[in-house]
Structures are given as structure tokens and as C-alpha cells.
Amino acid sequence: MTDRRVHLNAFDMTCVGHQSPGLWRHPDDESHRFDDIRYWTGLAKLLERGRFDSLFIADVLGVYDVYKGGPETALRESTQVPVGDPLLAVSAMGAVTEHLGFGVTVSLTYEQPYSFARKLATLDHYTNGRVGWNVVTSYLESAARNLGLSTQISHDERYELGEEFMEVVYKLWEGSWEDDAVVRDAEAGVFTDPAKVHPIEHHGRFFDVPGIGLTAPSPQRTPVIFQAGASPRGIAFAARHGEAVFNTATRPEVMRPWVDRLRAAAAEAGRDPRSIKVFTLVTIITAATDEEARAKYEDYAQHVSYDGALNLYGGWSGLDLSSYPPDEPLEYAETEAVRSAVEAFSTADPDRKWTPRDIANWVGIGGMGAVVVGSPTTVADELQRWMEVGDVDGFNCAYAITPGTFEDIVEFVVPELQRRGVYPTEYEGETLRETIYGKGQVHVRDDHPAAAHKLNRERV
């Protein structure tokens, strides 16, 4: 079995029952407290105690309105609506922790790179270098409609715009202010040496940014780049920019070819393929014994909402299963969309005849990802198997209930992983990038595309 170090992120969102529709009805779930800042500061302290790399905060800027053709189900079931802004709890969480990272999801489709670069630099300052950015190009039609785009930008054009957006923010973070630009010399009356701050003079197809960056270099400069992209263009983007890359599969054997493709694409892009840390979505349900964990799972499973699960799934897949009989297998369904849906699930169990209810039950705890149920040894074994078979580096841990699921991981799984010597007992460095790459790697690696904009290199 692999002895590679296990990385854990917590996966949450400024909403109710993030990946577990219906579980808000469980008496121990506190996800309805998502708009109470104490929920977030408490969670951050818990995760830091458990030596998690980061809290990964998902986001959507729209409503899941495919299922039954409207927002009613999303509202009733609170499937990711109401939803808050993902950046705004970070300073409060950062102020009560010292090491935990914060990966925030922001769609570049609705941002200007000039002001966006300032936002993340500000957070990186406030957290002493513990910010990651999950780069998203939005996928919800309901978001586009409300944000000034009469229809969504085409998929390929989104990635072109995305590439240019990344170039601009890299220039602002890496290529505008030299390391020693801020001198704060009271005698000479010089706060910043103007000779060491450079206009980026970006003039592109989508963006014109001639000026200097507005922020002095933050600890990490470029935040740790998180990425999730499963399409061919998505893999290329992730292979080029991602430092922590996130994907979802039902089993490690299914994940593996994708990871191989990603690492090969990274190598082609001139990067060390192992410098991409791959995180897979998993929901861990654990207790002292397998039996207790199984009982916990059964309890949670009873709270899954059929409509809520299919509503989430409709938003992700574009497929409205509301008119299909819940208990009839979908395998012979007539449309391409249904066939491809069934294929995705049949990777989990090819022998099963998948029904809408099966899909709802799968999605209902932890979304499309794997659910690992068992005692600390069972869970640790399974996580290590995922790493070995799937060649992943770690896990984005969704919750069934929050903070209960995370408390259980910290109480049961973390000590077992530490006992096996595959999980840290202390954080290695100060910044999120060091937590992911090891002490000393505060800035982007030299094989990362942001490094091309480092001033030191250009000026040597």
C-alpha cells in the first residue's frame, strides 16, 4: 500500500446542505447556520486542529432550475440556494487560525482581472499567504441570464477568455511589484520605490490593463490555483494552471485514466506532472467501528431528499429526471442525455439497472463522489486504496452533516492516518502553498505558467 502523504480539504459552500440534499432535516446538521459567521470560524478552528490543507468553498451564482423547469424545487429543498458570497468569511476564519488555507471559488466570467487580482491579494495579505483560488468558468444558464450575458459565452470561448484572464492576473501578481519595491524609508520619505513597480501593459483580445497592480506583493503573490475541469479543454486548462486539481469519480479505477491524462498533459505543458495535486471528492462517514459507521450512514440515508438530489443533479447534468418513473431503470431510455447519465453512474456499478431513485440515493450523500463508510482503519484503507489505484493525492471531503462529518474525520480518521505516518501532525510551513508542496515553496513553482511573469527572472 502507498505510503504517500494524504492531503485533506474540507468541501463546503455558503449554503445549506451543500452536497447532501435533504440532510438539513437531520437534527445534528447545522448547515442552516451558513450565514452565521461563528459557523465559519468554528469550522476553521476544527479543520486546523485536524491539519486539513484547506477549506474549499464552492460557489454558484445562479439557481438550479432544470429540474421541473423552475427554481421551486431548489428553494423548497434548499439545494444551494439561498447562497452567499464565498470570499467574505475568509478574513474572520483567517483571524482565528494560523495555518489552514482557504480555497475560494470565483468564476472569472463575471470579474474584471484588475479588481479581482486586488481581492485575492488582499485576502492573501490578511491570511498571511493562505489563499487559494478555484478558477471557474461559470456553467449555470440561470447565472448568465442575471449577470448581463443574454446567453452564455461558448464553451471554447470561455476557455480562451480564461487563458487571457489568467495571464492578466499573473502579470498583476507576479510582474508588477518587485519583491523589494516597498521600502518604507521614513528618512528618505520613500514608501514604495517607483522604479520597482512596473505597469503591466496588457493589451489583449478580451482585456486591456495598461497600469500597475494596486497591491504590494502578498506572501504567496499568486494564490494557490485550484481547478476542476473534466472536458478536453478543461483538462488542458487544469494541466496548465492547476496546482490542486479537483475531480469526481465513483471509483478510483474510473478516476485513474483521467488522472493519467491530466498528468500527461501537464508534462506536455512543461510541468512536473507530480506537481499537480489531484483531489477527489469523497464523503467520509466514520465512527469507532464499522458497525456504528454503517448505522450512521443508514440514519443519514433516510434524510436524503429525492427531489433535492435530482434537482442538484439536474443543475450539474442539464437533465430533468422529474418526468421519469422513479423506480424504472433508465438504461434503455431514448435520449442521448439520459444514456450518458446512466453511463456515468454505471461506472459505480455496471451491473445495476440504474433508476432515478438510485441516482437520487447516490447523489443524496456527497453528490457525485464516492462515499466511504467505516471505522478509522476501514476508511484509511479505502483512502489509501484510492491514492494507489486512482493516483490521487488527496480528498475534498464533502459533508453529510456539518460540522458533524468533519468532527468525525478529525476524531477518527486523522489519528489513524497519522499513526500510519501518512498524515502530518504539524503544518509544514506558513502558507497554503507550503502545506501543499512542502516548506519553502511559498511562491509558484518555476514550471508554473505564472512564473513566466516573475520579475526577478525577467530582470536577471
Place this chain on the structure above:
Amino acid sequence: MTDRRVHLNAFDMTCVGHQSPGLWRHPDDESHRFDDIRYWTGLAKLLERGRFDSLFIADVLGVYDVYKGGPETALRESTQVPVGDPLLAVSAMGAVTEHLGFGVTVSLTYEQPYSFARKLATLDHYTNGRVGWNVVTSYLESAARNLGLSTQISHDERYELGEEFMEVVYKLWEGSWEDDAVVRDAEAGVFTDPAKVHPIEHHGRFFDVPGIGLTAPSPQRTPVIFQAGASPRGIAFAARHGEAVFNTATRPEVMRPWVDRLRAAAAEAGRDPRSIKVFTLVTIITAATDEEARAKYEDYAQHVSYDGALNLYGGWSGLDLSSYPPDEPLEYAETEAVRSAVEAFSTADPDRKWTPRDIANWVGIGGMGAVVVGSPTTVADELQRWMEVGDVDGFNCAYAITPGTFEDIVEFVVPELQRRGVYPTEYEGETLRETIYGKGQVHVRDDHPAAAHKLNRERV
């Protein structure tokens, strides 16, 4: 003398030496810690101890590059660059306080109302209703150039766009979710009652926002609207939308006609003219005695930067004074711009022959506002005179040094105002709007334009 209650805001910005260029060189100034979250949490606790209404956080999204035609002076003197995002420290400050409000400056020119409404609602949730929004339509050409506008939108068009932006966010905050939309009924499996959430169906000249708001009602719903607008269109906008309106004048006699116009315009717009709380910019330099305060002022004045002050002034006025002899009076200067600059200052002292150095010295401590120097009784007298003569309701307190200036106000001035019975010893309510309007006034007043979008009213 007036016995009206005095309101105090602290005026700061995510930058060095906000309104006091050069004072960062003073050994007691800590404004260089603006990117340390502990600066902000410490400041928030201090201000709450002093019963300040709010911390008002200014912002610019560009660089002051009029003076000497480039950003060099702004960098060297750190006149509002480097500059961070104004929203991101709020949750940390909110988490360590219970009553202090936070007025954040955001230019609507570079925001989409749909996502922006979510940001402020999220902060209003996190702070339990203590958020204000200083509505700005940006003025820096250097911002426009970097944010996708090849040139700035015309002044009048900005206000039209601003009016529509306000309409959209009011609809999202007030008119989408009914008060009792979130039921969280686990038995019935209903988190939000879909019948009580309404798409806003906004279709306007600048914005199309057909959908529902993304956030459940926050404590205040609409944040307290701060506004500063001195131009004729600006007064109309402030009179219509502002709840706390901010202006700057050298003397209360000069401020008064503007306040009269503002209140008259509010009345014309159907609002109680006294429901607009007018704040004027003031920098208070105080100590136990007049003599000590004067000595403190003299010490600060020695740290003012000539170039820094004229750089700030250039950004505000568009006037580059770098080529004018520092000590020659400007009064007979040939251009309209210079004449109007001198006129502005001559309101402070019509008999003086204003030179660039005089302007720099004026601007160098506390920007264009008044500086009040003296013992607690002297300062309290002068603040009360401002309220009586200028008909203002309170003060946006800039700092000469931070947090020193605020510490002095809390130590010396607040107790004197409390002794006079014109300043609260406890906060009156829970939310920022209650702090400004009195206990119970959590939501916008019925004569405020946001109230037109209240659902209860429409549905009665």
C-alpha cells in the same frame, strides 16, 4: 448650543496614510499595517469602545496619477496606493464586535447588481445587520482604463446607470424574498417556501435581471446607504438614496447652504429631510489640554509631505500643481481650474493668498476637511458649533496617525460628549440603521425609495 446627538464615524481606507500624506513617517503611525488583519480587528474593538456608529472604509480602484503625470509620486508617497479591497476585512471585524457598523465603499460602475447584492447581503448576515454601502460612481480615469472602459462613462450617464443599479439591488434586497419565506420545516421537508420568493423581472436600459435574489433576507435587507455627492446630479442622488450623506467643507458656514439644498432636495423627493444624516469630514487632534493638542498638531504637521499632499489633491481636483512655484500665491493664476481650486480653499480663509504650499499643508492633515485641534472641551465645542452652524448630524473622523488619532478621540472627546449628554454611552439597537435612526428602525424608512419594493406593502 445644540443638544442634538453627535454621530461619529471613523474614516479609513485599506491603504497607508489615508488622508494624511506623509504622516506614515511619524513613529507612532501604524497605517502601514493596513494589510494585517489584526490592525482592523484592533481598530474595530477600539471604535466600538468609543461607541462610533461605524467604520467608513473609503476606496479607489486606481492610482492618483495627475500630479507630475504618472503614478511615481503616488507610489513614493504611498498616497492611497498600495490599496486593498474594502470588503474583505469586515467579517473579521464583525466577529470581534457586536455593535459597530461597517460602511464599505463600492463603485457601482464596475459591479453587476445581481452578484453585488449578494455580497452585501452576505456581509449583513455575517455582521447581524451592521453593514452600510457608500455608493460611488467612480471618478478616477486610471481606474476606468484598467477595468474595461476605454474611457469613463459621462457624468450624467453614470447617474442614470446608478439610478437603475439602485433599483435592481433594492428589488433584490426588498422585493424578492418575503420575510417568512425561509420556514426550515423539517417535518414537511420545506426549507424555503417557493411561493414566497419572487423573481424580480427587471428589464431596464443597463441591466436585465429576471431572476430571484440569491440570498434570504438579511437583518437590514438594504444596507444603510451612505452617499457623497457634491455636484447637482450628486445632490439629487444623495437626496433620493442617502441615509448617511458625507460631504467636506472647510468651515460650517460654507457647508450650510449645501446641507440646506440637500435637505430641500430630500423633501422634494418625498423624504423627511431630517432623516438624512449629514456627516462632515473632520480630523480631530486632541489631548488633555489645548497646549498639548497644539503641540501634537505641530508635531504631525512636520511630517506632512508636500508632494504627497499635492498628489492626493491632483487626484481629487484633476489639477497638477507640480509646475507652480510652491510659495507663490495662486490667486491670479490664469486657468479656470486653478481659479476654482483657489476659490475652494479661500472658503477656509478668504484673506489668505493661497500658495501650493498652503494647499499642501491644508490637505496634508485630513485631506480637504476641517482640522479641529484642542482639549476635550475645545473639540466638543467646535463639533457642536459645526452641528449648529452647519446643520450636520455628525462627523467622519479622518486620522492624522492611526490608530493614535482614534485612541485620542475615544480617550478625550467621547467622555466629554457623553458628559454633555449628546453622545450615547450604550448602543441603542443591534443594527447599524438603528444606531443611526434609533431602536426599532432596522429596515429602510417608508419614505426611502427602497421601501417602494418592500413586498409587504405591495401585497397588502
